[in-house]
Amino acid sequence: MEDNPVDVRMIRLALREEKNWPTDIVVAHDGENAVQYLLRQGPYADVNKPDMLILDLNLPKRHGTEVLQIIRTNQELSDLPVVVLSSSPEDVIRDIVTRSRYTADLCLTKPINVNDYLALGSAFRKCYEEAQTGGSSY
Amino acid sequence: MMELLRELFAANFMPHIMCLRGAGVVGLHVGSDLLIALAYFVIPFALRYFVRRRPDIEFSWIFLLFGVFILGCGFTHVLAIWTLWHPIYRFEAVVKILTAAASVLTALCLTRIMPQLLAVPSPAQLQAQIAERIQAEAEVLRLNADLERRVAERTAELQASNRRLEMALEAGSIGTWEFDPQTGTIISDARCRLALGIDPQTEFNYPMFLEALLPEDRGRVEEAVKAALTCEEPCRYDIEYRVIGPADGVLRHVHAQGQAFYSDDARRKLTHFVGTVVDITARKQVEKALRQANFDLQQFAYAAAHDLQEPLRNISVSVELLDLAWRDRWDDDARALVQQSIEGSRRVHRMVKDLLSYVTAVEDRQQCAQTATESEGALKDALANLSNKITETQAQITYGSLPDLRVSRIHLLQLFQNMIGNAIKYRRPEVRPEIKIRAGRTADKWTFEIADNGLGFDPMYAERIFGIFKRLHGRHEYDGNGMGLAICARIVNHYGGRIWAEGKPGEGANFRFTLPG
Structure with a gap:
């Protein structure tokens, strides 16, 4: 769930860096679009439930915390691993998520340089794998 | 009874004249007894006259006793003349017995009160006492004058001090009050009433004060007053509250301070609960405006800093990607320019991040x-x-x-x-x-x-x-x-x-x- 094309591009590149972890990526460019996709509404009636969600906070139309609330309060989606990836410093992201009273599996700041961005691929993968085995969350 | 009287006045003895006839002394006896009797009859009246004219004389009763026994003596002398010719000696004996009784009683009483009589000052002593008293009175007058002078000086000092205090209170627009919790009355000056928006002419009491408070502040103020009046140690009453003036309906912010004072003895009885009030409405308005301005500024800085991050990151990452993809096709100048662009955008990114840290440094979540x-x-x-x-x-x-x-x-x-x-x-x-x-x-x-x-x-x-x-x-x-x-x-x-x-x-x-x- 990301509206910034540069970040979408970098997330794709980062995920591609994880050679042994093939992923299909679906991008929702605003909060409303994200909610429709997750709840399989409108044009998304036939989509599959995603395995993991990378969520920006400052999304158009609906804020990332609203999307997080819908995920955590939906019986079918509540166990979905969610990585919150935002421009703010990590402690600020954690604080925003904590205040929303809903949990994210990982909170990360969008890096300023390419190498750090590419390194996020392994962080996403680790988070996904930990979620499968019941890891920690924020 | 009649028999007894008859016996008393029976003249069945020989009269004295029988013994004195011819001796030529009857006339002397009669004359001297008569004079004595006359003198003795006059003295009691003189004493009575003296006692009546000098009611201040102590022991006036002793004069009465003197009068009685002298009167008795006078009668004995009259009877001494009478019995020269009429020998009623039994009656004479009775009069003598009564006179003797009055004399003995007078002598006993006189002896008994002698110390007191001796203690009565003589005219010389009285003079000395009067002189002493005059001197003492002069000293008292001098001391009084000194005391009056000191009181006048102290009063002048107090008045000057009061004037200074009054001017200071006026200059600071500080109202004063005293609350009597027993009666609920509040004594307040004009500035206090002005600060609370209360008519200067009306009575003012605690229920009126509570009624004037904004309902949401009432409980807090009541608690503070109660705490100030009941705590063991002298504790300050220091509170800010809002009132709607009963006289003008204006909402005011007020800062009140006070203290309860107790007697020094073991009973620790409440003697005074006094304090001050200041209208702080203007200050509160400035503070509110300042808080809003700070909040707006912080929100602006936060939003600006946060919103700058994304385009900066876009520039940095995009240029870096461009550099990675095209570096081999550029000359040194182009590579240097691209590198400078990357470093410049990273530096701005760090600055924005630091600015964000500065803005959020004292946010509520951290304080x-x-x-x-x-x-x-x-x-x-x-x-x-x-x-x-x-x-x-x-x-x-x-x-x-x-x-x-x-x-x-x-x-x-x-x-x-x-x-x-x-x-x-x-x-x-x-x-x-x-x-x-x-x-x-x-x-x-x-x-x-x-x-x-x-x-x-x-x-x-x-x-x-x-x-x-x-x-x-x-x-x-x-x-x-x-x-x-x-x-x-x-x-x-x-x-x-x-x-x-x-x-x-x-x-x-x-x-x-x-x-x-």
Whole structure:
């Protein structure tokens, strides 16, 4: 769930860096679009439930915390691993998520340089794998 | 009875004349007895007259006794004449017995009251006493005059003091009040009534005061009054509340202070509950406007800083991707320009990030310090965060006993980390950094000192270094954006403390800041 094309591009590149972890990526460019996709509404009636969600906070139309609330309060989606990836410093992201009273599996700041961005691929993968085995969350 | 009277007056004896006839002394006896009797009859009347004219004379009853026995004596002399020719000696004996009884009683009484009679002062003694009394009265008059003079002086001093107090209260628009909890009455001056919006002419009492309070403040004020009147130790009544003036309907913010006073004895009876009120509406309005302005500014800075991040990151990442993809096709100049673009955008990104840290440094989420923070713990955290630099430079850091403070742990950590980080960063080349940290208590605050043996600085920059993005060294010499000390100053100011620095070039720097104890 990301509206910034540069970040979408970098997330794709980062995920591609994880050679042994093939992923299909679906991008929702605003909060409303994200909610429709997750709840399989409108044009998304036939989509599959995603395995993991990378969520920006400052999304158009609906804020990332609203999307997080819908995920955590939906019986079918509540166990979905969610990585919150935002421009703010990590402690600020954690604080925003904590205040929303809903949990994210990982909170990360969008890096300023390419190498750090590419390194996020392994962080996403680790988070996904930990979620499968019941890891920690924020 | 008649028999007894007849017997009493029976003249069955020989009359005295029988013995005296021819002796030629009858006339003498009769004459002298008659004169004595006359004199004795006059004396009681004279005594009675004297007693009546001098009611102040003590023991006047003794004069009555004298009168009775002298009258008795007079009768005995009359009977001495009578019995010359009529021998009624039994009756004469009875009169003598009565006279004797009155005489003996008078003698006994006289003997008994003799000490008191002797104590009655003589005219000379009275004169002396009068003289003493006149002197004493003169002394009393002198003392009275002295006392009156001192009272007048003291009154003048009190009046002057009262005038000063009144002028000071007027100048400060400070109203005064006294509350009697027994009757509920409140004595208040004009300024007090003005501050509370109460008509100067009407009576004023506690129920009226409570009624004037804004409902949401009422319970709090009642609690404060109760606490001030019931606490064991003299405790201050210090509260701000809002009132809607019964006279003018205007909403006012008021700051009230007071204290209950008790008698010194064991009963500790409440004697006074007095205090002041000040209308602080104007100040409250300014504070509110200032808070709103600060909030707006903070929101603006936060939004601006946050919203700048994304385009900056886009530039940085995109140019870097461009560089990675096209580097081999460019000449050196093009590569240098691209590299400068990347570094420039990263630097701006760091600056925006630091600005964001500055803005959020004293946000609510970081300032709640309900319990005391161990500043030593915060220092150890800061040292742990700086461990790589400390190891790399072999910096020697020493610290003494540090206090527990009601300050956010994050803030203490930021203070220590920024200052110790600076001390290490601005070390002298080839000199092992030595950093000493200590804290000392002064009045109600703690003063922390962080001294180093580093480069120091020109004292003319002692204030400038706490400004936003202010640096004393070129970017090529030392990294950083010059925000560390600005954040420290913002944190210290947030707690009402003070931060300052002393130093000389080449002689180390000494940073100090105060925090509430």
